Amino acid sequence: MTTHDEVDAVVVGVGAAGAVLVRKLTDAGWRVVGLDAGPHWDPQTDFLSDERAMSKLFWRDRRVTGGEDPIELAGNVTGKGVGGSTVHYSMYALRLHRSDFQTHTRDGVGSDWPLSYDDLEPYYDEVEHELGIAGPVDWPWDAPRRHRYPYRPHQLNGVGEVMARGCDALGITWRPGAIATLSAPKGDRPPCVYRGWCLSGCTTNAKSSTLVTYAKEAVRAGAEIRPDCMVHRVDTDATGRAIGVTYVRRSADGTVHEEQQRARVVIVSAYSIETPRLLLMSASSGHPDGLANSSGLVGKGLMIHGSDVVFGRFPEPVSQFKAPPPNTITQDFYETNSAHDFVRGYSIETVGPLPGKFAQLAASTLGLWGESLREFMYDYSHYAGLGLVGETQAQDSNGVRLSRDETDTFGLPIPVVTFSYAENDRRILEAGTDTQRRILEAAGAQTTFRVSDTAHLMGACRMGDDPATSVVDRNCRTWDVPGLYVCDGSVFVTSGASNPSLTIQAIAARTADQLIAAGRRDQL
Amino acid sequence: MFMKRSRRRLGRATAFSGGWSPPMRRLRTQLAVITTASTALLWLDNLSEHYRGGFERELMYVPILANPVVAAAGAVTAVTGGRRGGRLFGLLSAAQTAIAVVGFVEHQRGILKKPGGNQPRQLLFNAWYGPPVAAPLQYLGLGLMGVMATVPQSAAAPLLARIPVDRLMRAFTALNLPPLWAEIGYLHARGSFQNRAQWLPVVTLPLAGAMSALAATSDSRTARTAAQAASGWTALLGAAGTGFHLYGLHRRYGGYRRGSFLFNWLNGPPAPAPLQMIGLGLAGLAAERAVTRR
C-alpha cells in the first residue's frame, strides 16, 4: 500500500466546503491535499447539453432511502467529482437570516447555533465576492446587507416574470434572485449566456461552481487535488489523534488500489451522508461507535428542505428552459408569524426543469402515460414552476446509518438514509404550496398541479457549544478526536429556509481562518 | 446642356450654401458627414437592439425603416457639399427629432410596464433589462445636427448674429452629453464596472460636458482650449470604448467563433455604441476649426 508523506492538511471531498478549505489553506502556505471520490471535470470537454449523459455529475453509488418521507437522492442533493454538488446546483446564493441561528431562543424549536450571523457575515461577504454573486441592488429581507452584491442581477426569464406579476398582484415582495452565475465577466470567466442547462453542468464557466473558482485557484496556488479517491477510513494513532486517511484509488486503466495519506489535520467535507458514513466506517476498538461519536449524534439530525413545486400553465410560451432556473425569489414568509399555524417559514423560488425531468415529474404526479402524456408535453414551454424551500426541524430519528448487510463495489457498507417530516414541517409545506398556487393563479395560470419534491441536505454532524449535544465545536473541530475536523453542510444546526450552499462556503471560509490562526499558535 | 446642369447646381447651392462663408460651408459639410456616419452606425445598434427585443411592437420598426432614408439623404448632402439633397435631409432630420421624442416616451412606458414597475426600488432593475432609457435621444442629437447642417443662411442669420456658431456647437455638445452619460452610467453599472476602464466615460464625460457648457457661455481663450481638449478626449473615449467593447465580445463564451459571434454581438457590449462619442467629439472639434479660420 502506498503511503504518501505527511502534509499539513488532507481534505476529504472537494465540494462546496472542501474546495474553499483547500484554496484558503494553500494560500496561507499550507501543504494541502484534496481527495475527491469522483473525477476532476473539465467543463469544456466533459459537460454535454444532455440530461441523461450529465447524470454522471450525481452521487449515484448504492444507497437506501427510507422513512415516512424518503428523500430523493442522486441528482437532487449530492454531487460526485471536484466541485461536488455546486457543479449541478441551482445556484441560489442566499444567506441565512439572523433568526436562523437562534430558533430555540426565539421560537422554542430546534437548537441555537454556537455561531451568530455576525460571526459569519464577513465570510458571507468574502465568499460572495470570490464567487461573483449576481444579486439585487437591495435585499428587502433579513439580514440587512452592509455591502452590495458584487455583480448586478440577471434579467428575468419567463418563469421569473410570471412570479413577479403574481407577487405584484398579491402585494408580495419579490426580487431577482441572488445567484452564483456571472452577469459580467470575471477574470477569465465569461458572463452567462442564458442557455438554461445549469442543473446539468455549465459548459461556459459562467456558473460559479467551486470547480471553476476555488478548486481551480487552489491548484494554481500549488494545492494537490487527487480525484477518484474514495476515502473509507480516518486513521488515528495510539493517542487517539487523527493522523491521516486511507482510501481506494481508481486509476485511469480501471484498476483499484489502496493508499494512505498522512496529514497533521484531517478535514472531512463529504456532506451530510458521506461525512457521517465515513466517521461511522472509521470505528475501531478505541471508537466502537465510530469516530467523534461520543455524543451518539454522528448521522443524526439530518434536515432537508420541503421543496414541493407548483406548476401553472399559461396561455403564452413561458419557455421555462431559458436562463438559469433560479430567477426570482420571495422571502416574505421566512420568519415566524403569529398568524400562521406553524413556526419558522419558507422561501419561494422559480424553477425550470428541462423536458426529461418535467416529463418525469408530470408522469409521476399526474399518473400520465400514453397519448395523454405526449399531448400534455406539447404544453411543456407553457408551464411555469415555483419551488418551495420550506424549513424542517432537526429530529434525531432522521439521519444516516450504515447498512448491516449491503455493501458497495468497494465492499464498504452502504448508507441508509431515513427521513420523515415533523408536523410543523408539513404545515409549512401546505402553507407554502398554497402561496405558490395563489401566485401562479394571480399571474393568470389556467391550471396548476403540485409535485412533491425534496432538496438539500443539512445536519447529521451538528456543531454546538456542548460536547454532549454536538459533534463539532463552533470552529468545526470534533470534540473527541484531536486533529479531526468536520466542515460541510453536516454541521448545520437548523436548516433555515435558504438554499444552504453559501452558508456552507462561509462556514468553510471561517473554519480555514480559524485553522490558520490555530496553526500559528501551534494548537491544531 | 452642360451649362444648364451647372446652373441648376448653382441654383441649389444658392439656396443652401449661398451666403455662408467658406469655413462655415466646410463646417456644414463636416456636420453632414458626421451625422450621416453616426446615423448609419446608430442604425446598426438600433437594429441589433430591436431585433433582440423581437420587434414586439410595430413602432419598433419605425426608426429601423426611417433611419436609412435619413442616412441616404445625408450621404448625398455630404458628398455634394450641400448642393444636393440638403432640403430633404433637413426635413428628414427634423422628422428624426420627432421619432426620437416618441421613442423616448415609448421606452419609458416600456420600462414602467415591466413587473414591479410601480415600485421605485425596481425601477433601476427594469431599466437595466427594459428598453434603454435614453437611447432614442441619440436620434434627437443627430436630427438637430442634420438640421444645423442644412438650415439656410437666412433662417440661421438672426440666431448666429447673437451667438457665434462655435458657441452654438458647444451648447449642442453639452446638451447631448448628459443622456449619453446616463446611458453609459447605468449600463456600465449593470456590468458592475468589472473592468475599471468602464469608469472612464462615467467620470470624465461630465467634466467634458461642463467644459463645453462653459465654452458655450464664454468666449475666453482658456474656456475654448478646455472645450477643445474635452472634444478631443470625447472622441478618444469613443475610439477606446469601441476597442474595449470589441474585446468584451471576445471575452464572451464562444467569442468571435462561427455560430457564437452573432449571438455575442446581440448580447454582449454594444460595439457601435461608443462611436457616438467619436461623433460628438468630432463635431466639437469641427466647430472650433471653423472658428479659428474665421
Added chain:
Amino acid sequence: MRESEGWEDRDRSLVLSRLHDIPALRFFSPAEAELLDAVVERLIPQPDRAPDHRVIITPFLDQLLFDDDTDGFRKDGMPWDQEVWRQAVVGIDQTSVARHGRGFVALDAREQDDVLSEVQSGEAQGAVWQELSSAAVFDKVVQEVVSVYYAHPSAWAEIGWPGPASRRGYMRTGYGQLDPWQPRESGSASSVELVEISEGGGSPSGSVGGTH
C-alpha cells in the same frame, strides 16, 4: 439537424449516436425485450411516425441496466433497479394472464392499456405484486421510458424545445418571447385533465424530483 448549427461538436455527436447507434441487448432476454417493446408502445404511442422513424427506447433501457448507469439508490422496501425491471416484466405478464387469459404481447392495444392501468393502480393481480408495489414499479418504468423518449431529438420539436444550447444560449427570455432558433409549436394546447395522484406523499418509487 438544421438546428444543430450552434451546437458544440460533442453534443452533436451524442445526439447523432442516439439516432444511429442503437445498443445491442445485453441485459434483457429477447422475450423480455419483446414484452417491454409492447409496454413502451403503449406508454409512448407513436402512431404519427413510420415504423423506421419511431424513437427506439428498449435498447437504451437495457444499456442503462447492464452498465448499472442508474440513479443508484433504492427506496426502502424496493429492490435495486435491475431487479425491479426483471420483476416488472414478469408481473405485467401475470396481470395480463389473470385479466385476459393471454400474455401481454398477445393482447390488443385496448387490453394492454387495461393491464397497464391495473398495474398503475397498485391493485394489480399477479404473484409478483404480492411482494412488490405494482404502482411503484409502474412509476419507475414510466419515468425511465419518458426520460429516454424526451432525450431523442424527434421528441423536441413537438414540445417547442430547441435541444442543446451551447455555445449559443437565449436572448429573448421574457414571458411570451420566442428566440429565432426556437421551434414554433406544432401541436395545439393540450386538453388533458390534470389530477394529482400523489399529492404530498412523494412519488411511489421514490425516484423523481430534483428541480432545485
